[in-house]
Amino acid sequence: MHVGLIAPPWVPVPPPAYGGTEEVVDELARGLASAGHRVTLFATGDSSCPVARRWAFDTAVQQMNTTMPECRHVQAAYDELRHCDVIHDHTTVGPVWARSQGITTPIVVTVHNPFTADSRPVYRRISEYASIVAISRSHRAQARDVPVRAVIRHGLDPTRFVPGDGSGGYAMYLGRFAPEKGAAEAIRIARGAGWPLVIAAKMQTPEERLYYVTLIEPELGPDVHFVGEATRAERDRLLRNATALLDPITWSEPFGLVMIEALASGTPVVAFPNGAAPEIIDDGVTGFLPRTEAEASAALRATPTLDRGQCRAAVEGYYSARRMVDDYVDLYSRLTHGPSVLRAG
Numbered sequence: 001m002h003v004g005l006i007a008p009p010w011v012p013v014p015p016p017a018y019g020g021t022e023e024v025v026d027e028l029a030r031g032l033a034s035a036g037h038r039v040t041l042f043a044t045g046d047s048s049c050p051v052a053r054r055w056a057f058d059t060a061v062q063q064m065n066t067t068m069p070e071c072r073h074v075q076a077a078y079d080e081l082r083h084c085d086v087i088h089d090h091t092t093v094g095p096v097w098a099r100s101q102g103i104t105t106p107i108v109v110t111v112h113n114p115f116t117a118d119s120r121p122v123y124r125r126i127s128e129y130a131s132i133v134a135i136s137r138s139h140r141a142q143a144r145d146v147p148v149r150a151v152i153r154h155g156l157d158p159t160r161f162v163p164g165d166g167s168g169g170y171a172m173y174l175g176r177f178a179p180e181k182g183a184a185e186a187i188r189i190a191r192g193a194g195w196p197l198v199i200a201a202k203m204q205t206p207e208e209r210l211y212y213v214t215l216i217e218p219e220l221g222p223d224v225h226f227v228g229e230a231t232r233a234e235r236d237r238l239l240r241n242a243t244a245l246l247d248p249i250t251w252s253e254p255f256g257l258v259m260i261e262a263l264a265s266g267t268p269v270v271a272f273p274n275g276a277a278p279e280i281i282d283d284g285v286t287g288f289l290p291r292t293e294a295e296a297s298a299a300l301r302a303t304p305t306l307d308r309g310q311c312r313a314a315v316e317g318y319y320s321a322r323r324m325v326d327d328y329v330d331l332y333s334r335l336t337h338g339p340s341v342l343r344a345g
Contacts, residue, residue: 001037001038001085001086001329001332001333001336002037002038002039002040002083002084002085002086003032003037003038003039003040003084003085003086003088003332004039004040004041004042004077004080004081004084004086004087004088004105005025005028005029005039005040005041005042005088005090006042006074006077006078006081006087006088006089006090006091006094007021007022007025007041007042007043007044007047007090007091008021008022008070008073008090008091008092009043009044009056009057009060009061009069009070009073009091010060010061011044011060012043012044012046012047012048012059012060013025013026013029013041013043013044013047013048013049014026014047014048014049014232015232016231016232017202017229017230017231017232017235018176018201018202018229020112020255020257020258021090021112022043023156023257024090024110024112024154024257024324025041025043025049025090026049027154027155027156027157027321027324027325028088028321028324028325028328029041029049029051030049030050030051030157030321031157031321031322031324031325032051032325032328032329033050033051034325035325035329037329038052039051039052040052040053040054040080040081040084041053041054042054042055042073042076042077042080042081043055044057044058044059044060044061045057045058045059046058046059046060054076054077054080054081055076056072056073056075056076056077057069057072057073061073067093070091070092070093070094071093071097073091074089074091074093074094074097074098075097077089077091077094078094078097078098078101078103081105082101082103082105083105084105085105085106085332085336086105086106086107086108086332086335086336087103087105087106087107087108088107088108088109088110088328088332089107089108089109089110089130090110090112092113094109095107095109095126095130096122096126098129098130099125099126099129106131106332106335106336107129107130107131108130108131108133108149108328108331108332108335109123109126109130109131109132109133110133110135110152111123111132111133111134111135111139111143111254112135112254112255113254114139114142114251114252114253114254115134115139115142115143115144115146120143120144120145120146123143123146124145124146124147127146127147127148127149131149131150131331131335132146132147132148132149133148133149133150133151133152133331134148134150134151134152134254135151135152135153135154135254135255135276136151136153136254136255136275136276136279136280137151137276137279138252138254138275138276138278138279139151139254139255139275139276142252142254149331150327150331152324152327152328152331153255153276153279153280153318153319153324154255154257154260154319154324155260155315155319155320155321155322155323155324155325156257156260156261156264156315156319156320156321157320157321157322158264158312158315158316158320160236160264161236161239161240161261161264161265161315162236162240162265163240163264163265163266163308163309163312164239164240164241164242164265164266164267164308165266165308166240166241166242166243166244166266166267166304166308167241168198168238168241168242168243169195169196169243170195170196170197170198170241170242170243171186171189171190171193171195171196171197171198171242171243171244171245171246171270171300172197172198172199172200172238172239172242172244172245172246172262172267173186173187173197173198173199173200173201173245173246173247174200174201174230174235174238174239174245174247174258174261174262175201175202175247175258176201176202176203176208177201177202177203177208177209177211177212177216178207178208178211179211179250180249180250180251180253181249182246182247182248182249182250182272183199183201183211183215183216184211184215184216184219185248185250185293185296186199186246186247186248187199187216187219187224188293189246189248189270189293189296189297189300190223190224190246190297190300191223191224192293192294192296192297193297193298193300193301194301195223195243195300195301196222196223196224196225197223197224197225197246198225198227198238198242199216199224199225199226199227200226200227200228200229200230200234200235200238201226201228201229202229203228203229204229212226235261236265239261239262239265239267240265240266240267242262242265242267243267243303243304244267244268244269244270244287244300244303245258245259245262245267245268245269245270245287246270246271246296246300247259247262247269247270247271247272247277248270248271248272248293248296249271249272249274249275249277250272250274251274251275252274252275253274253275253276253277254275254276255275255276255280256271256275256276256277256280259271259277259280259281259287260280260314260315260319262311263280263286263287263311263312263314263315263319264311264312264315264319265311265312266308266309266311266312267308267311268286268287268288268303268306268308268311269281269286269287269288269311270287270288270290270296270299270300270303271287271288271289272289272290272291272296273289273290273291277289280319282310282314284306285306285307285310286306286310286311286314287303287306287311288302288303
């Protein structure tokens with residue numbers, strides 16, 4: 001098949017640092033190409049994913065989530081990709097634009113953000129002409145009356161991650177500064193366990209900077225170290241040397257790519273059981289799912305007893321990019337040829 005992938009215009013593919021959606025698009029593009037499919041990726045011109053690429057913007061748009069640049073981006077994307085066998089859209093505005101242009105190519109829309117009271121009516125309408133994909137069972141439950149064609153969880157290529165032994169002796173927090181992401185909670189949990197904490201986090205928007213100045217900066221010291229927004233190489237090094245990842249999310253996160261990045265590095269995860277965390281973490285095997293900060297501190301102290309090989313095995317198996325690609329190819333095939341077509345690869 002010829003698959004057209006549309007990434008958002010805010011971050012190159014693959015992302016140089018923070019960028020979960022772009023990380024997934026990169027894995028999918030590479031995996032589809034390796035399985036023998038023709039792939040055209042519409043991203044930004046500074047992307048380096050090794051497939052055919054097209055773009056409207058030479059570099060990533062700095063003002064994230066601004067309407068007109070995204071409209072220009074998706075307008076050009078659908079013009080470019082309308083002759084593909086399938087268009088797989090990872091943007092917000094794109095599927096709405098497609099309807100106005102009378103696109104007849106089958107469209108797959110992976111929803112990376114939560115389904116909300118505001119977004120559900122929009123996705124209900126989109127589902128009339130595109131196939132909606134949720135990224136976890138929890139995410140599908142959020143969709144409520146939005147028709148979801150498939151649940152396809154994210155995957156990673158485990159060969160890109162070097163497993164470590166956790167000899168750094170620290171817990172790690174990796175993400176962005178937002179109340180629901182739990183960086184402030186991670187500090188309290190690590191201190192409750194008597195462990196040092198390394199924080200690598202995105203801090204670009206005014207809200208993220210305010211969170212840092214108010215809740216994180218006053219807590220920095222010998223036991224809490226902020227390294228900034230880590231590059232992919234820095235992230236991988238920090239993860240494999242960490243004894244555990246702390247991910248005390250306080251919201252129904254649709255997936256949580258950072259958790260499988262940690263598992264691919266052999267690093268167990270301590271996360272609150274919100275959103276997709278119970279689907280990703282095998283409690284007592286690849287991490288722990290405590291409900292309070294005190295329980296999380298105790299769980300953190302117990303992570304050295306877990307088998308890091310089991311963490312890695314979870315990504316080599318179910319959370320691999322190969323499984324994700326197979327799931328999407330199966331969906332593409334059903335949309336273009338019917339259920340009798342075999343998966344590629």
